[in-house]
Amino acid sequence: MPASRVTIAQVATEAGVSSMTVSNVVNGRPGASEATRARVLAVAERLGYPANLSARNRRTGKIGVVSLDLISEYSHEIIRGIAEDLMDDERELLINVSVDAARERERIEFFARELVDGILLVAPQLEPDTVEYVRGLRVPVVVVDPRHLDVPLPRVTVDNYGGMRAGTEHLLALGHRRIAFIRGDEELDSTEARRHGYLDAMRLAGIDVGDEMTADSGVSHAGGQRAATELIDRVRPTAIIAGADLIALGAIDAARALGLDVPRDLSIVGFDDIPRAAQTYPALTTVRQPLRDMGLAGARALASLIEGRPLAVDHIHLPTSLVVRGTTAPAPR
Structure with missing residues (x-):
């Protein structure tokens, strides 16, 4: 729906609030809870109603992380790297488990409702329609170890x-x-x-x-x-x-x-x-x-985007290295 045809009353009706509340939210004025503010801005964005950028640019101090699991050592090490970087920046980490493609989309949509300053996706499934949705978000998103290495989003991969x-x-x-x-x-x-x-x-x-x-x-x-x-x-x-x-x-x-x-x-x-x-x-x-470094690189790239600094490259490609221990020996005769 074109923005010129959308009225504040339509946004208010769709969001279940008063026109005054919509006006306060889209112009960045106080008077609405965070949940109401997030709902109004999500409706305004979906309908194409032009919200004041100052309302959207207010920082929450929070970063959202969506991961397929929190149990495996693999994911744990990546998230540990993310957490270490965010602690240095004094940002709060909100972690959500996606489990499957449908829940992954739900978790991303939840965080995108102005609840966080940016989103990190750890080993995501990223169905094609979800990729297009993410590309249209105002909140920056960085992917760590995507399933498809050429996904058109800022990403961290390894050799x-x-x-x-x-x-x-x-x-x-x-x-x-x-x-x-x-x-x-x-x-x-x-x-x-x-x-x-x-x-x-x-x-x-x-x-x-x-x-x-x-x-x-x-x-x-x-x-x-x-x-x-x-x-x-x-x-x-x-x-x-x-x-x-x-x-x-x-x-x-x-x-x-x-x-x-x-x-x-x-x-x-x-x-x-x-x-x-x-x-x-x-x-x-x-x-x-370098699992921990993958998390660190993703967090630092996201921090740059949040601060409005463009990335030198969208694809951060980290090296791998061989670690020789006890399970290899010369071939038996």
């Missing part, structure tokens, strides 16, 4: 391809040739980037990899255990490289259940470097995603 290639090359340098690969979530662009890193490292070493050397699993311990058992029974690799640490930890248990010693009989490499990777026995060789 998935280079990390997996480095992990595979580490195994090749130890003399392994029968290196199997366990994928994670097939819907993630990062999974495909990691698969290409593995395949290119093997190809450059002169090794043809057939489909039998790859197994699928979700990003879980049980999935890794199941996939590793399948690979060991089918092709008896001397090494397995996994798309996530949880998968690699499941692979270690699968090897032990089958009577194999890690790393003497089977070397295993993970990806992420969650805290548990260093605490297991033997400690897991893995590709480190």
